[in-house]
Amino acid sequence: MNAIAVAGSLNALDAAWFTTILRDAGHTRATVTGVTLEPMPFRGAIADMAVVRLEYEASGDPGPTSLVAKIRGTTPVQAGMDAAMGLYEREARFYRELAGSVPVRTPRCLHVGDGTSTPLLLEDLGGLRMGDQMRGLALSDAERLMDVLADLHARFWESPVLEQDWILSPGEGAFAGMVAQLVGSGVGALRERYSDRAPAGVLDAVATAAPRWGEILERCAEGPRTLVHNDCRLDNVFFRADGEPVLVDWQVLARTRGTQDVGNLLAGSMDVEDLRASWEPLLRRYHDRLCGQGVRDYTWGECVRHYRQNILYPLGAGIALLGHLDIGDDRGLGDAIVLRALTHTADLDSLAAV
Structure with a gap:
């Protein structure tokens, strides 16, 4: 399998950005001090994904130590499918508007980004x-x-x-x-x-x-x-x-x-x-x-x-x-x-x- 690199738009997100997003949403009161991104071993139909590993300062209540970041892919197939079918936006709206009312378990959503420069941040289910x-x-x-x-x-x-x-x-x-x-x-x-x-x-x-x-x-x-x-x-x-x-x-x-x-x-x-x-x-x-x-x-x-x-x-x-x-x-x-x-x-x- 060919190696899949982390999307450049995800690499651009630094500790300060994660600190702001997680604090504003009430997920932590601590400061993020380190961010490591690990590519997923596969590419989604329309999205690029990475596991985000976070480190926090010693003071304050830390937030999640790992997340999954999901952002629009940039290959021609990914972009074409998303443009034709609105796939990223539909999932984002699901997490904004419906996830809290469905009687099934879904990943906890920590942030809904614009999908281009900022990602959808979801609970990391890697332990399941x-x-x-x-x-x-x-x-x-x-x-x-x-x-x-x-x-x-x-x-x-x-x-x-x-x-x-x-x-x-x-x-x-x-x-x-x-x-x-x-x-x-x-x-x-x-x-x-x-x-x-x-x-x-x-x-x-x-x-x-x-x-x-x-x-x-x-x-x-x-x-x-x-x-x-x-x-x-x-x-x-x-x-x-x-x-x-x-x-x-x-x-x-x-x-x-x-x-x-x-x-x-x-x-x-x-x-x-x-x-x-x-x-x-x-x-x-x-x-x-x-x-x-x-x-x-x-x-x-x-x-x-x-x-x-x-x-x-x-x-x-x-x-x-x-x-x-x-x-x-x-x-x-x-x-x-x-x-x-x-x-x-x-x-x-x-x-x-x-």
């Missing part, structure tokens, strides 16, 4: 267990995540909060257009790469459906609507010592069906055989908790049908990771996502549901 999408989602973790997602979705089920125009609608606009274009252009590569590995018939079904992928996305975004993370996959989850999930990367926060999160998580993160054995009891757990939190007029049959449709989402995301978007995939994650999603799509005959 990090989800590994390549390794796959364990059943016990999946069960906890079903509970967390049901709580989130029940809280915002058909909520007026969803009408805010900065919250993404994944079935329309630049986001949907980009995904539909990637699927359409990737069909040939899919056939070449997976002809001897994918379940029989599923590649033909995807090729037939590809020209109308925009319509499929619209169908998958039909109601009932709630607030969804919309990039809910194992790489975006940390786990506390007691197993409680912490969700990160809220750049594509959206209003759509709750099964968007459930389908994306399970079809993109769980190994094929585990998913075959577990998807139905996991979905049942999600639906039962959703109804237990007060959601009405949402039947089990509707939930299953919506799940069958929404597992098509990680398939499109996997195609993007296979090379259409140069965001760094040295692990071969795109390949794993596509195979998992293709197999689950075939198992549940998902394209017949749209």
Whole structure:
């Protein structure tokens, strides 16, 4: 893997800047005396990130000794995606306006910068267990995540909060257009790469459906609507010592069906055989908790049908990771996502549901 340097805009932030920001927000009364920045081992889709190590003077109550700084990336791909989809600003608004009201754990936000010269400063979760999408989602973790997602979705089920125009609608606009274009252009590569590995018939079904992928996305975004993370996959989850999930990367926060999160998580993160054995009891757990939190007029049959449709989402995301978007995939994650999603799509005959 090529070394990733710390962004110049982050290197420009000195101890005095961190002292002012942390004091003004009430996070410390001490003076920051030393700042060390360590690059993350990966580059985000639109952001550059670094771990910030802080030292304080001996007097006064010290603040956090490590933070994560997140700032807009400057590569052409990063800048283009952010300009087209407003990803950095959406995450910044989430932490300013919504993070305090969602019933799920998120990183504590210490500062929301402008994204160009000053960063988003978040709690460093480096001491927690990090989800590994390549390794796959364990059943016990999946069960906890079903509970967390049901709580989130029940809280915002058909909520007026969803009408805010900065919250993404994944079935329309630049986001949907980009995904539909990637699927359409990737069909040939899919056939070449997976002809001897994918379940029989599923590649033909995807090729037939590809020209109308925009319509499929619209169908998958039909109601009932709630607030969804919309990039809910194992790489975006940390786990506390007691197993409680912490969700990160809220750049594509959206209003759509709750099964968007459930389908994306399970079809993109769980190994094929585990998913075959577990998807139905996991979905049942999600639906039962959703109804237990007060959601009405949402039947089990509707939930299953919506799940069958929404597992098509990680398939499109996997195609993007296979090379259409140069965001760094040295692990071969795109390949794993596509195979998992293709197999689950075939198992549940998902394209017949749209």
